[in-house]
Amino acid sequence: MTTGGIYENPKYYDIAFSFRDIPQEVDVFEKAIKKYSKIQVTNVVELGCGTSPHLGELLSRGYVYHGIDLSSSMLEFAREKVSKEDLERVHLYKEDMTAFHLPTKIDFCFIMLGSLYVQNRSELYNHFEAVADVLKPGGLYFLDWCINFSPIAEYEDSWVMEKEGVTVETQVKGQYINKVEQLLEEKIKLIASENQSKKTFSETKKKRMIFPQEFLILLDYLDSFEFIGWWNNWDFTQELPGKKTIERPITIIRKK
Ligand SMILES: C[S@@+](CC[C@H](N)C(=O)[O-])C[C@H]1O[C@@H](n2cnc3c(N)ncnc32)[C@H](O)[C@@H]1O
Structure with a gap:
């Protein structure tokens, strides 16, 4: 029996996608920042944040967290995880990642699990233009699983x-x-x-699938980001293409 949409039932979404080692993933963010960011990071934004699985870990490491998502239920579930004392360091917005603005500039932006939901070229441009607008020069945009390295992308x-x-x-x-x-x-x-x-x-x-070479052409066209690199499985020792099966690849770009 189908009982509804996944994003209206965040409790089950949260269990389904709990296979990740969140502290280790936040370690990878911090490694990326140390290696490639030109600015100090005090605040972050997650695009398509959903239930914000990285929120608690990021707060415990002192960051201010911003998250945007289209689903009120997912945002509400994320908000409920936050203690009263921490609420002032958490800002959640019901916004579309293809057209969003934030009231403050951001030091580090990330998007998880291939959540870059664009359907055509204009949404793709709009997304990266919105990110360029919100990110401070020298800040990173970290993308998990959003670039498709296999031409047979099914x-x-x-x-x-x-x-x-x-x-x-x-x-x-x-x-x-x-x-x-x-x-x-x-x-x-x-x-x-x-x-x-x-x-x-x-x-x-x-x-819409995003293939590596068109992604690089898009960056050239937009002229707002520098390409930093792409790696397999969240591991900076596995620069792509490498020899292993490509799984959860990460891509990092930096705002000019
Ligand atoms: C796979 S979930 C990822 C949630 C979370 N980031 C995580 O790591 O578990 C994708 C999320 O993207 C959101 N989403 C889909 N399209 C969106 C859009 N155009 N703008 C903002 N959020 C969107 C969905 O509501 C959902 O919460």
């Missing part, structure tokens, strides 16, 4: 996570709906088992 994956008696099976499938526009339809399905009952949540979104 994908299928599934995994199971468990937390406090709730088991969530996740199925993800991306299939081309328009090869000229490089447009895929991504379907995410969660099957949650809790108290001997099953609930199914699903989300279908269109997503």
